[in-house]
Structures are given as structure tokens and as C-alpha cells.
Amino acid sequence: FGAGTELKIIPDTEVYVLVDGGRATNLLKTKKVITITGSKMPAYLIKTSQSRGFFDRLGTNLGWGIGGEGGEADQKNGYGETTFEEVALELARNAAMGAGDVLRELHRKEEIEIFENPKGGKVTEADYLSENIITSLIRNKFPDHDIISEETVWEDNNSKYRWVIDPLDGTGNFIHKNPNYSVSVALLEENDPLVGVIYIPEIDQLYSAVRGGNAMVNGNVIKTTNRGEIRESMLITGHDPKGELLSSLYPVVKGVRRYGSAAINLAYLACGSADVVWEWDTNPWDVAAGILIVKCAGGRVTKKNGEEYILDFKIDNVNELLASNGQLHSNILVEINKD
Structure with missing residues (x-):
């Protein structure tokens, strides 16, 4: 359709309206007026290897689909029935x-x-x-x-x-x-x-x-683990250029792993695949999501000295992070701060 085109359809029976090959679908009742208008923006065909799932997620967040659903009467705090x-x-x-x-x-x-x-x-x-x-x-x-x-x-x-x-x-x-x-x-x-x-x-x-x-x-x-014995704990480490981890914790824990992604490290701590995470230096984007997930799973996150870990956007500063299942935290702090 051209930009000035408008087509109205009034079905005699219930009909399914499919947009973009079915990517958006809606069941409309009898006598519901369907208005189709032309667009000022031309359509383009793009060849891509991306999956339908990718475009479904993309379309949901960009608001692609059938307009007019919900309406102002269904809005609550600007987000419908959701918070x-x-x-x-x-x-x-x-x-x-x-x-x-x-x-x-x-x-x-x-x-x-x-x-x-x-x-x-x-x-x-x-x-x-x-x-x-x-x-x-x-x-x-x-x-x-x-x-x-x-x-x-x-x-x-x-x-x-x-x-x-x-x-x-x-x-x-x-x-x-x-x-x-x-x-x-x-x-x-x-x-x-x-x-x-x-x-x-x-x-x-x-x-x-x-x-x-x-x-x-x-x-x-x-949930994080409820393990309370250091000698039975699994530790995940990030980059440790000064060897602080190896010198203080390696001899007293059950095992040490390194995955090369701070976000994965914290995710695995949260789900119980490890008991402790040590990161010598972090940036906010590395750990912001993971810190929340660990805390909501029952874990604890601090700096090496036990002070609260704060997201620091002055990225030239070294910002170390120690996270644990919570029960091990005090004992880990003692071990890592031994002279």
C-alpha cells in the first residue's frame, strides 16, 4: 500500500490476524473492524542467518506487532499490569x-x-x-x-x-x-x-x-551452597597477577578453577557450582549483574579487607572483589589477609 491508502475489513466470523508472517498474531472477534493503512516507510527484505527467536525478542522490545492492544484503560503506572x-x-x-x-x-x-x-x-x-x-x-x-x-x-x-x-x-x-x-x-x-x-x-x-x-x-x-568448611570448598579465580590467591587460598581449598569471565564466575557461585570467587580487579560492567544475582542467591560480596564492595566507575582504580556463599566469608577473609 501507498502512504495514503486505508483499508477497513469487518469479518463475519472470528479471524486470526497475522503480521510479518505470523511473528505477531491476534484473534479478533466477529464484527471487529480491522484497519490497514499504508506506510510512508518502504519495506526492505534482509537476508540473515539469525533465528526467529532472535527477531521475536527484538520485535517484542521494539514494539513491533499489532497496534492498539491494551489501550490506556489497561495501563498501570505506564507499564500495563506489570511493574x-x-x-x-x-x-x-x-x-x-x-x-x-x-x-x-x-x-x-x-x-x-x-x-x-x-x-x-x-x-x-x-x-x-x-x-x-x-x-x-x-x-x-x-x-x-x-x-x-x-x-x-x-x-x-x-x-x-x-x-x-x-x-x-x-x-x-x-x-x-x-x-x-x-x-x-x-x-x-x-x-x-x-x-x-x-x-x-x-x-x-x-x-x-x-x-x-x-x-x-x-x-x-x-541458592548458594551451605558449605562451611574451607578445605571442602571450590574456588573460582579471575586474573591474579600478584599471586595473592595462590599463596593464601590454594593450599587450603579443595580445588581452584578459572573460566575467564567474571560474570560466569559469579553466576556459578550463585547456583552452587562453586563456593568462593576471587577477582583481583574488576570493572562495573564485569560484575554489576553478578553481584546482585549472588546476593539474591544468599551469597556475600566484599572487598579483600571485608569492606562493602562498591561499583567504582573510576576504571583506573584497582577494585578487588571477594564473593562467597556467605558461610565461608569470614574464614576466607582471615586466610586471604594473613601476613
Whole structure:
């Protein structure tokens, strides 16, 4: 149809209306007026390898579909029957999984483009594409919110809400075809995590939490372990250039693992696959979602000296992190701070 075209259809029976090949579907009752109008914007056909699931998530968050559903009478606080936190959580889930779909496809490519970032580290086309997907969805839903992402985005709208994103945590693993990489999306309220989501594409695990609620993985409640003996504990470590971990904790724990993704480390602590996580240095986008998920699962997060861990956006500062199942925390602090 051209831009000035308008077509009205009044069905005699119930009908299903399908938009975009069935991507959006609605059952309409008899005598319901269906209005079809032409668009000023032409349609484009795009060939892509992305799955239908990816476009379903993308379309949901961009508001693609059949217009007029709900209406003002059904709105409550601007979000229908749902709360702000529920809307933000659903957005974070869909954004992380949508980006994860793309990362999974790129991970299977024989070659990907690799660049040097300003700090001298490696960044890939996958990092940038994932970031673009997530930030575009957030801007569409919450245009006034602040957004900070690891790669290129640092948007300050003077909002009390700030999205903190690591579009690809574990870039080194990704480059070397190692499956231990993840997507981390967190929403902060006055610098305190409100919503946190971590998605691990290669095993299709979606970790999530809302402040004050349960930690979840794929819809199931998770808890940290109740292990209280250090000698029986499993520890996950990040980069430890000074050898503090090896010198103090390695001799007294059951085992040590390293996955190369701080977000995965915290997710595994939250679900009981480990008892302690040590990170010598962290950035907010590495851990913002994971900290909330660990706390909602019953864990504890501090600095090495036992002080409260605070997300620090002065990224030149070393910001160490010690997380545990909670029961082990005091004893771990003693061991790691021994002279």
C-alpha cells in the first residue's frame, strides 16, 4: 500500500490476524473492524542467518506487532499490569538473549574481525554488534536512562537509573573458540543494582535477579551452597597477577578453577557450582549483574579487607572483589589477609 491508502475489513466470523508472517498474531472477534493503512516507510527484505527467536525478542522490545492492544484503560503506572522492575527484567533478558543469539553464530565462524581497543586489549566485531543490539533496545524502551557499556557507549542523561553492560565478557575465550563467554546486563538505581541478567549462550543458561527477590536460572530458583568448611570448598579465580590467591587460598581449598569471565564466575557461585570467587580487579560492567544475582542467591560480596564492595566507575582504580556463599566469608577473609 501507498502512504495514503486505508483499508477497513469487518469479518463475519472470528479471524486470526497475522503480521510479518505470523511473528505477531491476534484473534479478533466477529464484527471487529480491522484497519490497514499504508506506510510512508518502504519495506526492505534482509537476508540473515539469525533465528526467529532472535527477531521475536527484538520485535517484542521494539514494539513491533499489532497496534492498539491494551489501550490506556489497561495501563498501570505506564507499564500495563506489570511493574517497572518486571518490565526492566524482561527487557534485560530479551536483550541478553538476543545478543547471545548473534554471539553464538559468530562464535562458529572460522574468522572474525579483531581490533585493538584504546587500552591495548582485544575487541571483536562480536563485542560491537552485541553492544549495539543491547543499547538500541534499551534506548527504545527507556530513552532517558543512562547507559554505560564496556566498549563504546557512555551516555549520561542525569537519570537515577543506569544500565551497565558487558556485551561480551570473555572476549579472549571467544577469540580462541572457548565456549566460556557471556553477556551481562544490569540496571542500577542510584548505583545500587536493581536488575541483573547474565546469559551464557553456549549452554543456553539465563541467570537473573531483581533486588529483594530470588536468583533464577532458566526460571528455576537457585541458592548458594551451605558449605562451611574451607578445605571442602571450590574456588573460582579471575586474573591474579600478584599471586595473592595462590599463596593464601590454594593450599587450603579443595580445588581452584578459572573460566575467564567474571560474570560466569559469579553466576556459578550463585547456583552452587562453586563456593568462593576471587577477582583481583574488576570493572562495573564485569560484575554489576553478578553481584546482585549472588546476593539474591544468599551469597556475600566484599572487598579483600571485608569492606562493602562498591561499583567504582573510576576504571583506573584497582577494585578487588571477594564473593562467597556467605558461610565461608569470614574464614576466607582471615586466610586471604594473613601476613
